[in-house]
Amino acid sequence: MDALETAVVIVGGGVAGRAAGLFTARNGLETIVLDDGSSLLRRNAHLENYPGLPGGINARVLLERMTEQAVDAGCQFETATVETLERTADGFLATTAADDRYQAETAILATKNEVGYLDSMPDVEIVDRGKSYVATDNRGRTALDGLYAAGRLAGKPHQTIVAAGHGSEVAITLLEDRAEPFYHDWVAPAGYFTGRGRDVPPGCEEIDEPERLDREREGRKRRERLLDAHSSPPPEQHPSVDQ
Numbered sequence: 335m336d337a338l339e340t341a342v343v344i345v346g347g348g349v350a351g352r353a354a355g356l357f358t359a360r361n362g363l364e365t366i367v368l369d370d371g372s373s374l375l376r377r378n379a380h381l382e383n384y385p386g387l388p389g390g391i392n393a394r395v396l397l398e399r400m401t402e403q404a405v406d407a408g409c410q411f412e413t414a415t416v417e418t419l420e421r422t423a424d425g426f427l428a429t430t431a432a433d434d435r436y437q438a439e440t441a442i443l444a445t446k447n448e449v450g451y452l453d454s455m456p457d458v459e460i461v462d463r464g465k466s467y468v469a470t471d472n473r474g475r476t477a478l479d480g481l482y483a484a485g486r487l488a489g490k491p492h493q494t495i496v497a498a499g500h501g502s503e504v505a506i507t508l509l510e511d512r513a514e515p516f517y518h519d520w521v522a523p524a525g526y527f528t529g530r531g532r533d534v535p536p537g538c539e540e541i542d543e544p545e546r547l548d549r550e551r552e553g554r555k556r557r558e559r560l561l562d563a564h565s566s567p568p569p570e571q572h573p574s575v576d577q
């Protein structure tokens with residue numbers, strides 16, 4: 335079967351991968367996240383240190399919100415285990431356990447400490463510190479052009495907000511490296527740029543007051559619906575604990 339072609343493939347859609355997919359998709363890049371569904375965050379009992387959520391949140395609900403937000407932006411999610419990632423003339427080819435193939439111009443790796451699928455790319459430096467990590471520069475670039483690593487896999491501290499922030503930063507690095515027209519991913523009040531005689535820069539948007547109120551109402555409704563739908567999905571236990 336022919337490989338499905340995309341601009342960006344994200345291997346691993348936990349916290350860092352979902353955040354990266356939000357940013358690449360919001361900025362117009364066709365993005366597919368391949369994830370086998372075992373984000374470490376699913377094991378959290380109550381997430382109390384994600385800024386902006388006083389009182390904490392059910393971590394499974396947060397993950398679902400992150401997916402919904404990225405899908406809204408146009409990001410595609412597939413449940414899949416990536417078995418191999420190879421360098422090709424046009425970028426990177428990911429092959430899944432079900433033998434589905436995804437050909438991407440660029441790839442972001444966000445698989446926590448899982449690196450077995452990288453065996454055929456010896457140029458990607460793996461750092462072994464008891465667990466495996468992918469070596470990157472300070473913006474998440476690996477030694478291969480177009481290949482990035484984010485979150486825990488890139489050796490970032492083991493906190494949800496850090497993984498989300500790093501996934502976002504790596505996605506923006508990718509946009510910059512591709513020379514995509516991009517200034518900041520900002521929503522600004524009407525006139526913020528144009529009121530000073532400037533064009534609205536690429537990646538930015540100006541919205542007027544009625545539109546702002548509409549979006550705020552819609553956001554509130556969506557959050558309430560999600561809470562109703564998922565009262566309290568329980569944590570997953572560590573696989574070695576007897577239950």
Ligand SMILES: Cc1cc2nc3c(=O)[nH]c(=O)nc-3n(C[C@H](O)[C@H](O)[C@H](O)COP(=O)(O)OP(=O)(O)OC[C@H]3O[C@@H](n4cnc5c(N)ncnc54)[C@H](O)[C@@H]3O)c2cc1C
Nearest residue numbers: 346348349350370372373374375416485486492493494497
């Ligand atoms: C018990 C527990 C409690 C925690 N509590 C907190 C807390 O209170 N506060 C806090 O800030 N942090 C907490 N954390 C830490 C937080 O969960 C992690 O730091 C965060 O999930 C790391 O994000 P990540 O994207 O790097 O990895 P993950 O979120 O683990 O995502 C990695 C993803 O890659 C996928 N994957 C791996 N290999 C493949 C493959 N070959 N093909 C396809 N997909 C693949 C996995 O299925 C997973 O979805 C907790 C962690 C645990 C275990």
